[in-house]
Amino acid sequence: MGTINIVSIIYLSFVVAFILGLNDHDTPRKIIRATLRRWLKLLAALVVIGAVVLLLSHI
Amino acid sequence: MALDLIGSWLLxxxxxxxxxxxxxxxILFIIIEGTFxxxxxxxxxxxxxILDPSGGGVISFLxxxxxxxxxLLSIISFAAVxxxxxxxxxxxxxxxxxxxFAGEQPHAFFEMGGFYLLVSGAMNYFSVVNFYDRYKNGRNGCAIEAHKS
Incomplete structure (x- = not known):
């Protein structure tokens, strides 16, 4: 169950980052760069949120 | 334009x-429909x-x-349910x-699956709106950043 959640976070954040990158740019290079940048930011934000939730649930 | 927008929403x-x-x-078709x-x-x-007059069904409705x-796939799934x-x-x-297409509500992954459908729907909304922005008023379909420069 935990594996599915982690894989889902990675996959869905990629989908969001990629579609937004595709909408914003036209050239493949710009799309890939924008996607990677957004994807990493999104994953980092989700990890932070997950850590905060985990911390708060133990208080 | 209307045909393109409605068609893009459906497919x-x-x-x-x-x-x-x-x-x-x-690419849009594969990513969005693949996620769905x-x-x-x-x-x-x-x-x-859940249409609750007291306002309790807001999250469900959204x-x-x-x-x-x-x-199209969402309509089919809804009809199947x-x-x-x-x-x-x-x-x-x-x-x-x-x-x-009807899913399985008591299933352990039902909520997770519903979330995939949510992301798929949201990304299609963004894509349809982006299509409109690219081609409205006779534009040539370039990215919005190109229109601004």
């Missing part, structure tokens, strides 16, 4: 297909909204609105097609 990438931007159309399909594999479905963003319930009332066994 992701349709508008770009009509504009002969085949790569973009195919994964949601169905996880036993998710487009769940009918989730439904966003899930419906995928267009309703048909599944009706068949249950008459004690009829649903076929595999209906069962696949």
């Amino acid at each position: 992701p990438g349709f508008g770009y297909l009509r504009k002969k931007r085949y790569a973009r159309a195919l 399909f994964l949601g169905l594999v996880l036993k998710g479905s487009v769940t009918p909204p 989730s439904f609105l966003i899930q419906v963003g995928n267009g 309703l048909a599944f319930k009706k068949m249950g009332d008459f004690q009829l066994a649903p076929g595999p097609f209906l069962a696949f």
